[in-house]
Amino acid sequence: MGDSQSEELIPTVNSNEQIIIETQGLTREFNETLAVDSLDLSIRRGELFGLVGPDGAGKTTTLRLLTGLLKITSGSGSLAGFDLATQPEEIKRHIGYMAQEFSLYSELTVLENLRFFSELFDVAAEDFALRSEHLLEFAALSPFRNRRADHLSGGMQKMLALASTLIHEHEILILDEPTTGVDPISRREFWDILAELYDNRTTVIVSTPYMDEADRCSRVGLMYEGRMVVCDSPEAIRDQLEGEVVHVRPDDWQAARVVLGELPGILETQSYGESIHLLVDSAEVRIPEIELALKENGVGIKEIRPAPARMEEAFISLIRGLAAHEDAPEKP
Numbered sequence: 001m002g003d004s005q006s007e008e009l010i011p012t013v014n015s016n017e018q019i020i021i022e023t024q025g026l027t028r029e030f031n032e033t034l035a036v037d038s039l040d041l042s043i044r045r046g047e048l049f050g051l052v053g054p055d056g057a058g059k060t061t062t063l064r065l066l067t068g069l070l071k072i073t074s075g076s077g078s079l080a081g082f083d084l085a086t087q088p089e090e091i092k093r094h095i096g097y098m099a100q101e102f103s104l105y106s107e108l109t110v111l112e113n114l115r116f117f118s119e120l121f122d123v124a125a126e127d128f129a130l131r132s133e134h135l136l137e138f139a140a141l142s143p144f145r146n147r148r149a150d151h152l153s154g155g156m157q158k159m160l161a162l163a164s165t166l167i168h169e170h171e172i173l174i175l176d177e178p179t180t181g182v183d184p185i186s187r188r189e190f191w192d193i194l195a196e197l198y199d200n201r202t203t204v205i206v207s208t209p210y211m212d213e214a215d216r217c218s219r220v221g222l223m224y225e226g227r228m229v230v231c232d233s234p235e236a237i238r239d240q241l242e243g244e245v246v247h248v249r250p251d252d253w254q255a256a257r258v259v260l261g262e263l264p265g266i267l268e269t270q271s272y273g274e275s276i277h278l279l280v281d282s283a284e285v286r287i288p289e290i291e292l293a294l295k296e297n298g299v300g301i302k303e304i305r306p307a308p309a310r311m312e313e314a315f316i317s318l319i320r321g322l323a324a325h326e327d328a329p330e331k332p
């Protein structure tokens, strides 16, 4: 939906010209593992594209294939018009890539790291002076410019890695799990920076295991076991969720789960700390039934209310649907 709308907004441009990254049946095998399985991807110039999925889903492998760093087993793809398999040098010139295991120089200071990466990418001295100040400000690292990288917190190291990636300009930014292991406040700041870039029409592809971050993207691809489960705008993905979410905070979480397990109309149950999120066919019908059943079984309710579906619910539901589908033929 969102895509067709933006097409209408730019009627003079052929939509094919807007596509900056494209893959067809892109596949990478490691021994017997299909790390990336027949991926068809199409990303437009200026998108903030999120590649979301649990550990081992194939995010890093996908991004490494897109950078031309990793050999393709089968299928094909292109970035900025260059072939992933045969033109890795050209591709390198169009991208800024922040690897999941980005290595900073631990014994160098913040500013020295920035300078090192600017020299690596032949950034002119006057550009460096301007850009480094802007980035230090941007990444909230100005007061720490003379601190050694190994004396920074994990979140600050990720910020420095991002700043080092941004010190040279590029049309496409590929960031592999830039927020993994980072505290929630730094995570938010990091996404604020990405949102600013997005406004400047840089194409950004970012992977994350945190499903809540998907909401900050213009489009999201959910990966699971090497495959793309769904690829759409966050709104459209949430709309795919069948049913409604009910938030329950019982006084006895375990007892509540047992009771809820017996009730009709509950499609899924997920626990969030002391709360339980239920996916039900109809919140209006099921809330009174749930209240009654918990009461009858002596479980107190601190809170019960309909809740908006979150990305997490949509994703977990989609992944479970997939797993159930796969299991089905094996059952007698």
Ligand SMILES: Nc1ncnc2c1ncn2[C@@H]1O[C@H](COP(=O)(O)OP(=O)(O)O)[C@@H](O)[C@H]1O
Residues within 6 Å of the ligand: 030, 031, 033, 034, 035, 053, 054, 055, 056, 057, 058, 059, 060, 061, 062
């Ligand atoms: N160099 C490698 N050698 C062997 N297996 C690998 C290698 N890299 C990734 N894999 C496997 O491929 C799958 C996808 O891994 P990865 O792309 O790192 O996923 P993610 O980034 O989503 O956590 C995993 O099963 C992983 O063990």
Ligand SMILES: [Mg+2]
Residues within 6 Å of the ligand: 059, 060, 061, 100, 176, 177
């Ligand atoms: Mg990874």
